[in-house]
Amino acid sequence: MEIAFYLSGLVAVLATLGVITNPNPVHGVLYLIVSLLAVAMVFFSLGAPFAGALEIIVYAGAIMVLFVFVVMMLNLGQAAVAQERAWLSPRTWLGPTLLAAALLLTLIGALWRGDSGMLVQGDVLSAKQVGTILFGPWLLVVELGALLLLAALVTASHVGRQPGSDSKTGKEAL
């Protein structure tokens, strides 16, 4: 369990590094899928199989496929990659990286000084227990989540439509 956790954690960090430094959008999406699968492995090793399965199905399956479709639809060529390379000069990334590193050092320092001494044993928390929480005391939160998804559906279909496709009025609403 420990070996699985540390190995997949290493894979997740390296793949995420690949996402943020890659000039090609398609390669970035593929690196992100690898990173999400590694995080799902971390969940399995920590004893959260329901969350791991959801991570694979919803994140790597649904959201990333949406990204792949959009990148395919945009039809970016080699010119876009060259443009990305030009944008990725050290002058651009040095400052943000230093700021993020300072934040990371602060977080790790706080964790190190906290010293809770808790150990994750990897005992499995089954989907049954999660469902009992979700459809018992947390029912209102689930309904709020459903409402959020409905709002996102309406917003995406309104914002994402192409001008001119509205055949009834033929006008651009946005």
Added chain:
Amino acid sequence: MSGVPMEHGLALAAMLFALGLAGLMFRRNMVFVLMSLEIMLNAAGLAFIVAGAAWQQPEGQAMFLLVITLAAAEASVGLALLIQLQHRFKTLDIDAASRMRG
């Protein structure tokens, strides 16, 4: 006694979050900005899972479910905005849409 210390799991979440934050700040392509947001939300979900596993409570996984819902909503709206950006400005540079009356 075998097991992973909780700090190591939380440190992994902090690392992923910092990487996502750095990507969010230094990329100008909107596809990568949205992917960095996904990385940061995923890191927050990882922190919930680690804490839930350490205390052996299912609330961590329930919160992760809500985080994943939020990520799906954010991705769909963000990608719709991305398509509009490409359609109007013929570029993915997020600075092209920095004025309010674009």
